[in-house]
Each structure stands twice: as structure tokens, then as C-alpha cells.
Amino acid sequence: MKALVAVQRKMLELIYVIYKNKTTFQTNYEQEKRACNTNMVDAL
Secondary structure: OHHHHHHHHHHHHHHHHHHHHOOOOOOOHHHHHHHHHHHHHHHO
8 A cells, every 4th residue: 555655646746847847748758868879979
């Protein structure tokens, strides 16, 4: 039961942070992040 409450609290915190920052969900965030990392490695 404690685990369920902990998960609910983390979800609530995440929703609050996203709402407060007016951040939109990026569906291809991981792909953009990997592309940026490979560009940085190529630059070095």
C-alpha cells in the first residue's frame, strides 16, 4: 500500500511541475536527445 501512495505522489508532483512550467509533451524527445548527443561526440 505504501508503494501505491508513493507512486501516486510522484505522479501528482510530475503533473504539477508540467502544469506549472506550461511544458508540452514531446513524443520524440529520446530521439532528439540521442541525435544531440551524437552531434556532440562528432564535434569532439
